[in-house]
Amino acid sequence: MNDEAELDLAIVGLAGRFPGAADVGAFWRHVLAGVPVVSRFTPAELAEAGVPEHEYRHPDYVPAFGVLDDVEGFDAAFFGYSPRDARLIDPQQRLFLECAWQALESSGHLTRADEELVGVYAATGMSTYLLKNLLAAGDAAGSEYELSLGNDKDAVATRVAYHLGLQGPAVAVQTACSSSLVAVHVAGQALLAGECDVALAGAAHVRVPMRSGYRYEPGGIMARDGVCRPFDAAATGTVGGNGAGVVVLRRLADAVRDGDTVHAVVKGSAVNNDGRAKVGYTAPGVAGQLAVIRTAHQAADVDPATIGYVEAHGTGTALGDRIELAALTQAFGTAGRHALGSVKAVTGHLDVAAGVTGLIKACLAVRHGVVPPSPYCTTPQPELADSPFFVNTEAEPWPVAGPRRAAVSSFGIGGTNAHVVIEQAPETARTETGGEHVLVLSARTPAALEQARKDLREHLRGEDVPMADVAYTLQTTRRRFEHRLALVARDRDEAVRRLGGGPDADTASGDLTDGSVAFLFPGQGAQYTGMGAELHRTEPVFREHYDTCAGLLGFDLAEALRGEQLGQTRITQPALFTVEYALAKLWQSKGIQPAAMAGHSIGEYVAACLAGVFDLEDALAIVATRGRLMQAMPVGAMLSVSLPADELVLPPGVELAAANAPRLSVVAGERDAVAAYAGRLRGDGVKCRELHTSHAFHSAMMDPVVAEFAGFVAGFLLRAPQIPVLSNVTGDWLTDGDARDPGYWARQLRAPVRFDDCASRLLARPHALLEVGPGTTLTTLVGQRPGAPARATASLGGPKSSESERVAMAGALGRLWLAGVAVEWPRAGRHVPLPTYPFQRERHWVGPAATPEPAPETVPAERDRTPLAVVSEIWAELLGLPDIGVDDDFFVLGGHSLLGTKVVARIREALGVDLPAGAVFDAPTIAGLAAAVEQLLATDPMAELLAEIRALSPEELRAQLAATRGEDR
Structure with a gap:
């Protein structure tokens, strides 16, 4: 990176929801x-x-708006909200949280x-x-504090920081219509100042x-x-x-170093305010816009003539467009030709989200090298004829030679102006793909995992992206959730099929394991x-250790393996x-280290060697x-029998x-x-x-060879x-004494292999189990x-497998990840945009106030007033x-400390029990909290009496009091 680019920023992520x-x-x-x-x-x-009706029947009423689908829906469980809390949060903040x-x-x-x-x-x-909606619903919606917490503009940035676990600055930026582009500028300044390494910037707008x-008003801003x-x-507006x-x-x-996908480069930006240099507080001003544009160009160190496209604020108002065009013309001069457009013609004016929406449009334009069309502009404003700008009605190639550059403007009511200059990303070499x-995919619910699978499949069908980058x-860039999927593919077609x-x-x-692995x-x-x-042909680590062993053995191992x-x-x-030893070393080179090991007969020697015995x-x-001594013994036979040893x-x-x-x-x-025994077993219906x-x-x-081998x-x-290594002889953990005893290793070739006991010991620990050797014998055993196959x-x-050894190992790595192992994935690609988490939205909404239907008269059932x-x-x-x-956990269900205090207060009202303020933290289940209440009731007889009194209706209470007064007389 040269010195000129030290102040350049990269746009490495994009997200949004639009009409x-x-x-x-x-x-x-x-x-x-x-x-x-x-x-x-x-x-x-x-x-x-x-x-x-009187409103929408009015002749000046215009029934138009840029609608966003599914605003009432929100994946509350994903972000840890209870349904009630989700209903109290401003949908703008919910929307921004998902987009962030x-x-x-x-x-x-x-x-x-x-x-x-x-x-x-x-x-x-x-x-x-x-x-x-919320205020119209009255007390039923929530307390004043809850409503403030869920709807205050100040909470939008900190809410994201909390739920995503972000520790950089979290700042709400409010400058009306220019807010989101101002947020981009402020974020950029924070990056250059070293206040953060990555910055999210943007906005959400939802009107209900x-x-x-x-209603159209002549001279107003609406069309x-x-x-x-x-x-x-x-x-007309x-x-x-x-x-x-x-x-x-x-x-x-940083982005180039880390292999990020750079959608566009931010060359420079500026923010200012009109002050009083305009006709009114809500009016735009030429001087302020001109100044912010020139300042941004200076910060970007670019000649305006090299900017091919300007994404204007462009609201379609007579005054606003003329002022903006005048400021642009003065800032750009008469040199060159620049395409001009505004996303508001497509989406409508998205208020605080307008600026970042225009930036996303410009970013995609420089990335794809196309000037988006403005087919609505059938009769360009006369002022365009005397300017260096044109409004194209069809998509066109970039109008200026050199690196593609675009500029974006956003102006807010109140006079805060923002202007950003962007450039196409530097060229990057395509990742070589192969092998x-x-x-891997994961999600918090089975439905979300299934949707993630479908989304990725459709993406790969439509995008020619290197599979190494996809993998x-x-x-490396997705969080791991409860429901998981893994597969192996050698190319895009195979990935789409699988x-x-x-x-x-x-x-x-x-959670199948604690992330540790045991080798078998x-x-x-x-x-x-x-x-x-x-x-041996393709993996240098395997070849190195294999060849070392082969050299020490003193015979042609490769020839022996072929014949x-x-x-x-x-x-x-x-x-x-x-x-097995070379394969274990290969796994260790991939970051898979054994926490324990077990072998079957000769396999125990591999485990002992790796353990340092x-x-x-x-x-x-x-x-x-x-092997030589055992082969020298007389021939014999072995029989597998489908019976327990005992x-x-x-x-x-x-x-x-x-x-x-x-x-x-x-046996x-x-x-x-052995043959006679097999015949008898089959006669008894036992498989062997x-x-x-x-x-x-x-x-x-x-x-005959035990003593000689021990010597x-x-x-x-x-x-x-x-x-830790498991012993075939004892079925328990190999002791230090046995490991150092030559007699133990002699007994090990003679004594029965207690592998089932070894497996039982391993499964008592939270390990994933990896068979390190040819075949699947131990995995099958x-x-x-119960429960072992998934681990x-x-x-x-x-020998009968259709998979190559490399594919088999890749599949095993994926299954280790499924089991919960923290795999150290190789750095073998770049970050590329892929479908993001498929939120499973449900309706969480408080509707506007309405007159409720009268409830039918019914005889109230007697209420169960037990603590539970x-x-x-x-x-x-x-x-x-x-x-x-x-037994469900309060906090897993979306509860929090504020709601916990409400629970305690409501229990006091209903049952007359004074629980500690933090009772829900000590007993976060219904059963636990009810037990705490019962304990207090048992030790405080007045509490139970008070609970009974509070459970009475006013009529019942008056009757009780009257009866009591009668008894007193």
């Missing part, structure tokens, strides 16, 4: 089409919205809030929801009732015909609209010809050790000798060799004895299967394990225990939730 457009992509399509999306309403719609999340998520910086200072600079309009128009025509001789826009800013050097890409963005649903993706829900190393029988060959020698125990055991060279010598009735000559799973054992012995092995391992047929191991230095995954498929019932009733009312479980 007729749920996101920035749909908004840009409307802009390119040049079709206004302002709605017009029928009398029936106006009446339904609460507009008085989406903007920061799209920028790639949502997950880095703990590492970066993120500032928020935001604005909302006056809360008409408060004035026309939404489906209503306005006579409900159409906004900036810089057109036929223009503007039209209002609802919407929101947010941009994410960074210092350009296997792990795509990297999903892996995102179609069904078994092509792995899913998980809930399979034993003899898992080997197959060519195991590890692809990893029939692999069936010989003297080759099989060191070959398995080598592949053996040096690598010593371990290979021991394993090679073990239910086996074994004949002479047959022994338990392994207890592998709750209902799976292996071993002489071939004839002969194993492809030449010897009866872990049986008496190994006795051999005694020649090496043995240490205590530095990582562990998976026979266990294999690194590689077996009373507390349940209070919670349901204050949280706005009809069905609450007695």
Whole structure:
């Protein structure tokens, strides 16, 4: 980055909701089409919205407004609000909160809030929801403090900072119509001053009732015909609209360094005020606008002649457009030709959100290299003829050579003016894509996860984006939620296919593990010809450790893995050790470190070596000798039996060799004895299967080599394990004494393998389980225990698997992420814009006041006044939730300290019990709080009497008092 760019800023994130457009992509399509999306309403719609008939029947009433869809909806649960609290929050603030999340998520910086200072600079309009809906509803809506907290303009920035966990400045910016562009300027200054590393800037505007128009007043600012025509001789004014826009800013050097997607570069900006140099407080002024434009150009250090497009304030009012055009003409001079437009012609005037909406439009224009059309302008204002500006009615290529530059103006009632100069982003090299890409998605609900899957699929179908960038963005820039999905794809077509649903993706829900991993190393029988060959060709870390082991063994391991020698125990055991050890080192290089380990027979040696019991060279010598000695024993047979070990009735000559799973054992012995036993089992209806092995391992047929092997191991230095390892001999954790005892390792080749006990010990800990070796033997065994399959995954498929070894490992990495492991994803791409979180909105709305229907007369049912019932009733009312479980957590349901004090106060009113102010913190469930109330009632007899009195109606109380007075007489 050169010195000239030190003051440049980057726009790295965009988000918004606009009339007729749920996101920035749909908004840009409307802009390119040049079709206004302002709605017009029928009398029936106006009446339904609460507009008085005498108003909308008036000849000057204009039934037009830029409507925003689903303003009444909000994903309250996502942000931790109860339904009641959600109804009390200004929809402008709810809308801005969602857009802020989406903007920061799209920028790639949502997950880095703990590492970066993120500032928020935001604005909302006056809360008409408060004035026309909440206040009209009276006390039923909420207390004065609650209404203030939910609707005060001051809260918009701090609300976002709280919910997104942002620790930079959080500042509300209020300058009327220019608020959001002023927010961009203030945010930029904070970035340059080092007050924050990332900044959100923007605004939201929602006017209620939404489906209503306005009364035209001659000489006013609203259009006579409900159409906004900036810089057109036929223009009669503007039209209002609802919407929101947010941009994410960074210092350009930081954005380029971190591989952010830069939508546009902010070269410079300026803000000022007209002062008294105009005809009135609400009028615009040429001098102020001219000054702010020139100051911004100077700050940007650009020649106005190089600016190809100006996104004007452009309200379509006769006075406003003429003044703006006069100021622009003086600022730009007569050189060059500049396209002129205003987004208000499409969306209507979005009030405080107007400036950032124009900035988003200009940003997309410089990015795509197209000047958006203004087809509404059929008769340009005469003043345009003497200016350097033109209003194009069709989309045109950029009119000025050199880097594409645009300028954006926004002017507010009261005279605060803002002007920003932007430039196209610097060119970046396209990420080389190839190999296997792990795509991960998560959401707070199953429905949101399903929508996220569909959104990503549709995005990839329409966008040619490198899959490495897609995977990297999903892996590193999105927060991890309860419901998760992972899949592997080598290219875009495969990703689109696998995102179609069904078994092509792995899913998980809930917290399966604590994020730690236990390694499982399979034993003899898992080997197959060519195991590890692809990893040896393509993974340098695997190749390095594999070759080191092969060099120490003293025979051609690669040749052995390709031929029939692999069936010989003297080759099989060191070959398995080598592949599993190299694979473990490969996983560790990817940040997957074992918190515990277990192996099956020969696999225990790999675990012990990684735990530091053996040096690598010593371990290979021991394993090679073990294999040679065991192969020298007489041939035998092994049989897998579908029975628990303690239910086996074994004949002479047959022994338990392994207890592998709750209902799976292996026996071993002489071939004839094992064959006879198999026949008897099948006759009894017990499933069994002969194993492809030449010897009866872990049986008496190994006795002749036990002493010799112990003597051999005694020649090496043995240490205590530095990582917990499970013992095949005991089924428990390997002790320091056993690890250092040569006799233990000799017993280990003779004693039954207690793998099922090892699995039970591992599953008692909150580990994810990773089989580190060829095949899926141990994953299958562990998976026979309840709850284990979701926590266990294999690194590689077996010889019959259609997946390559690299794809299998990528799939395993995705499944570890599903299980909750904090995967250290490789830096193998750039941040790219992808679909953001699909909020699951529900209606949270207090309607305008209306005369209630008279309720039918009914005989009131006797109310349950037990503490449990009373507390349940209070919670349901204050949280706005009809069905609450007695063990549901108050704070998980959206409760907070303010609401907690209300709960305590309501319990006091209903039951006469003085709970401590913080009682809800100590007992955050209905059951717990009711128990606390019962305890107080039991120790205070007057409390119960007071509760009974408070439960009486006034009539009942008077009757009781009269009866009491009668008794006194």
